[in-house]
Amino acid sequence: MKIGFVSLGCSKNLVDTEMIIGLFKRHKFEVVSNPADADIILVNTCGFIESAKKEAIDTLLEMADYKKKNCKLLIATGCMVQRYKEEMQKELPEVDLFISLDEYEKFWEVVSKVIKEDDKSTNKTSLELDYFNREITTNGYYAYLKIAEGCSNNCTYCAIPKIRGPYVSRKFEEIIKEAQDLSDKGVEEIIVIAQDTTKYGVDLYGKQRLPELLKELCKMKFRWVRFLYAYPESINDELIEVVKEEEKIVKYFDMPIQHISDNVLRRMARRTTGKEIKEKIKKIRKEISNVVLRTSLIAGFPGETEEEFNELKEFVKDIKFDRLGCFAYSKEDGTPAVKLDGHLPAKVKKQRANEIMKVQQNVSKDNNNKMLGNELYVLIENITEDGKYYVARSYREVPEDTDGVIYVENTKDVIIGDFVNVKIVEALDYDLIAELI
Numbered sequence: 001m002k003i004g005f006v007s008l009g010c011s012k013n014l015v016d017t018e019m020i021i022g023l024f025k026r027h028k029f030e031v032v033s034n035p036a037d038a039d040i041i042l043v044n045t046c047g048f049i050e051s052a053k054k055e056a057i058d059t060l061l062e063m064a065d066y067k068k069k070n071c072k073l074l075i076a077t078g079c080m081v082q083r084y085k086e087e088m089q090k091e092l093p094e095v096d097l098f099i100s101l102d103e104y105e106k107f108w109e110v111v112s113k114v115i116k117e118d119d120k121s122t123n124k125t126s127l128e129l130d131y132f133n134r135e136i137t138t139n140g141y142y143a144y145l146k147i148a149e150g151c152s153n154n155c156t157y158c159a160i161p162k163i164r165g166p167y168v169s170r171k172f173e174e175i176i177k178e179a180q181d182l183s184d185k186g187v188e189e190i191i192v193i194a195q196d197t198t199k200y201g202v203d204l205y206g207k208q209r210l211p212e213l214l215k216e217l218c219k220m221k222f223r224w225v226r227f228l229y230a231y232p233e234s235i236n237d238e239l240i241e242v243v244k245e246e247e248k249i250v251k252y253f254d255m256p257i258q259h260i261s262d263n264v265l266r267r268m269a270r271r272t273t274g275k276e277i278k279e280k281i282k283k284i285r286k287e288i289s290n291v292v293l294r295t296s297l298i299a300g301f302p303g304e305t306e307e308e309f310n311e312l313k314e315f316v317k318d319i320k321f322d323r324l325g326c327f328a329y330s331k332e333d334g335t336p337a338v339k340l341d342g343h344l345p346a347k348v349k350k351q352r353a354n355e356i357m358k359v360q361q362n363v364s365k366d367n368n369n370k371m372l373g374n375e376l377y378v379l380i381e382n383i384t385e386d387g388k389y390y391v392a393r394s395y396r397e398v399p400e401d402t403d404g405v406i407y408v409e410n411t412k413d414v415i416i417g418d419f420v421n422v423k424i425v426e427a428l429d430y431d432l433i434a435e436l437i
Contacts, residue, residue, distance in 0.1 A: 001040065002039045003029045006044070009045070011191070017044045020077070026133060040073040043056070047083045048079065053080055076098050077098075078101070082100045131146075140186065149168045149194075155270060172201070189225075193228050196231045199231070211242040215242060229254055262274050263303075294323035296327070299312070303341060317359055320363050327353060328353040383416065404428075406431065409425075411435065
């Protein structure tokens with residue numbers, strides 16, 4: 001039997017998809033990339049914000065079209081199913097099976113009843129989702145390492161705690177074992193992820209253990225060690241020192257701050273102030289040379305005044321983040337922010353988010369111009385359709401075009417997966433153009 005997969009949303013969701021693929025492969029299913037060839041299609045949905053929910057619905061309806069041809073079964077899983085399972089069952093009769101997150105522990109049991117696949121295996125692991133039997137779907141040169149599930153920060157705008165539950169760290173030894181397995185398989189860049197990586201270990205061991213974990217990963221064969229989603233209030237001196245001293249750890253902080261106005265931060269139930277955020281940024285830049293700072297912001301939060309928005313805009317101009325994404329506030333069912341006063345019209349929220357991104361576009365272009373003439377060590381990941389350029393990343397970019405890419409002029413034979421030295425020769429708004437050295 002042939003099965004195709006579509007994974008939507010974040011890298012944490014992708015790890016779940018990779019475990020699901022591994023489960024089906026252990027049951028002798030053939031995984032196909034073209035949905036037209038699939039007997040079964042599984043869509044792992046995201047339900048984080050309104051645009052993600054729309055994408056999930058559109059994707060399910062698109063995949064449902066294949067049922068009119070060859071596909072016999074359409075399955076929906078993931079965060080949106082967890083949030084809206086009953087509504088989706090009523091509104092999407094095209095989908096044959098909905099599997100919510102709280103059913104993942106008996107995933108194969110649920111699936112096998114629908115596909116009428118009798119499991120005769122006596123191996124219990126063949127029935128379970130398993131980090132150690134995931135099918136890496138990235139290009140093989142990098143892989144994600146999920147160290148925790150859920151979130152306990154309970155920011156007023158965020159539905160993650162309702163969807164994924166409270167923060168639960170994985171056991172340290174289990175993570176190290178999985179990382180060693182990935183290293184043995186030839187993964188060059190390991191990317192540590194969780195909803196908030198800086199909280200790793202607090203629930204399980206009574207203290208933060210991210211610095212310790214990163215140091216252990218540096219002992220393995222990985223060329224690059226990266227961690228994402230480090231909340232500013234939990235970035236401590238020990239973590240900064242580890243990033244500074246360990247050669248394999250890329251000098252890159254993804255620090256979601258959401259806003260800079262104290263009033264807005266308070267309404268968001270964030271655990272920091274504007275002053276503390278600025279001091280943390282200053283400290284990181286002082287301690288770590290050539291560090292890359294990335295953040296995410298929310299514009300148009302309930303009650304955000306023109307003055308508070310302008311404060312945010314000026315902050316973006318002044319701080320000059322290397323990478324920045326800004327989203328219009330999305331009203332999420334069941335979150336405390338829904339009940340706040342001062343909800344803004346959609347047009348105003350979108351306009352404010354666009355204004356921030358226009359500011360960042362200029363910042364990004366200025367930052368990129370400063371890279372002209374610099375040499376970088378990059379990973380070759382792809383080649384453009386016309387063959388003129390290789391598509392590459394340095395320590396300054398995360399995968400999947402989130403931060404832009406480096407286009408390397410195709411003047412020599414280079415193999416995808418190679419690490420090479422390049423010189424930056426041209427700066428675009430978000431991307432760079434380089435030549436091989």
